Amino acid sequence: MSVTAALRRSAEATGRLVGALRITVPALFGVAPLLLFLALLVVALPWLPDAVKPLRALANAERRRAGQVLGREIPEPYGREDAGLREARRIVRSPALWRDIAWMVAHGYTGLLMAVLAVGLWPAIPYSASMPLWWWAAPKGSVSAFVDLYTWPQALTLPLLQTAFDLALLLWLVPRLVRWQARLAEVLLRPTRRTSLTERVEELTETRAEALEAHGAELRRIERDLHDGTQAQLVAVALRLGLADRRFDTDPDAARALFLEARDGVEEALTQLRTVIRGVYPPILSDRGLAGAVRALAAGQHIPVEMDLDEAGRAPAAVEAAAYFVVAEALTNIAKHSGARTASVTVRREGARLLIRVRDDGKGGADAGRGSGLAGIRRRVAALDGTTRIDSPDGGGTTLEADLPCGS
Template structure:
């Protein structure tokens, strides 16, 4: 075991009892929340509980979300929110209070939260809080071995530490003092040793009740697919509008002008051949510009290098035309499906554009890798930082674009930089090229 491993091992065992104790301390506000929910449930029969249930359920969710966040941060076992989405039109004929009540009571997560909060104060004592209690009991044993004789002698009392009697003549029997100290040390050592395991057992218990059921996972999946489908439709519509605008304002206008020029040339061929020759030269130049604009438009829809060589070479080609020095590292043993490849390419295009426009960077690094069925692209710049998903820099569009493929985007941009944008898209790679 290396020094770093030993340090991690000791740090984990030192923190686990304290984390477990802090989770157990949440039992006190938990009991208040449970009391409020019990009161609301008991008053449903007389109608008073109907407006109380939604607020009690909301309070439960806040409390259980605290548990989810802390357990995920302290144990590395994240717990997803299991709450079912509200569909438009559900309970439409009811009043607002009745709709809130029905949504709260019809969601199984409400009652799973309730069950967890009811049992948690007791379960926590025998799982996550147990190591801390053992440590405290061990410290108590040491305190008894050091001061119990004089204190009990003064007040004439008697106590027990496990099976060792603590009486007035305690200090006169060294074997009792040593036994108390040894037992105290044992309790402290056991508390630190079992801390991570007991915290992990508690995390499993919490995930069992606070995590989403299969039905909830399916409903959340349907909601996610619905949202990403809408985003994909919006992105496609926006792209079509852009193509239409570029054609109308660019190539189409030039082609119309070319048609008018050719008509003028036709009338001038016999009357003024010299002027006709000049118009032909202008028309040829216009045709070249129209062709260049069409090529740029096609390249914007799907670059030929992307179709022919794949996303790695396409990004390298993109880097050559970038105003900043861009270093590209590609470690892809194959190519993803064409839609994924296109989405990742244009996402990187957007991130490189942002780096050039907004970051004030002097250099950019792009890394493309594929591990465990996930394509990862990381764009890093040494700019001023301070970027955010809410700042209108196009990152929201990138997030929506890759969200269509269940991709995720992470942003790290502290003030002063660097800015690191990472996107991950689950996909498999193919060794054969696209048709």
């Protein structure tokens, strides 16, 4: 390569570098603010969950207020909280934070203007209506109704028109401003479709995991009952029959006694087997339906149980089995722990939902976190996408409510 060609190539490269300054200089001046922003974000990231709490509290207050205006609840979009930096990163990635900020800015400006307009209309109406009585005493050009008043015809017509206009704004516009403000809050503060779907997937994942765990525990219980109970009993029956066979010719009386013991053992094994089967799907549900099965449960209690049962139609088998389990476990808890004198069971079909309510007048204080029975009820109901509510104040009895979907 010649010297001339090398110089030409260097000059071209220099020109390109100089021409790039139109991008380099703005980028250079923008580095400091960008680095400062990133540094503050990185440094303040651990405190971000605490920093957004006032904003969330403000947004939640607006959700409640707007919900009262609209007549429908505006759910929170925040989801479940994690711990530490993971929660901070989740907040930054979540659209809820940025939507809350957008609402705060929009609501701050529009809300102030709406409030000033609404408050100002109230004194403006009597002011305009009384203007014909005193306008003449004011300095010329100091009184206005759309335009400055200089003549009696203006004073007798324009203030009345202004009064009518202000009254129309007060009566027509101000109520709608409240609705518009509430709808603005609903649009910006409600969960996005993606957030709702994500929360729904998380909820279903958790309930399905609990259902699998409950199913696994049920299988282990059945296996344990069959192995330790029914199987052991049948082995004992086989041994007795073997001994009876050996003694049949030499000692018939002893053989007969062994046969009778074996027969008792077979009956006991059948009883245990029925108990195991009843835990899988109570046969009484097939024979009598849910209402009949609940009556049978109530009849076996040592305290009076008042019943309000819906006889209309059958729910799916899985729903009836879960409802039976809820009532059976609740009545068992009442008998063991509540000290109640009376109880009541309500099973009602409302549309595509099956509602179950079990109440007692016992000592209360039931806590799903302290016992496996109530926790098992929650898992069984949640596995079918249902909900459970327990109200048990100390000394005030216990009310357990379960809501199960039973649509076809």
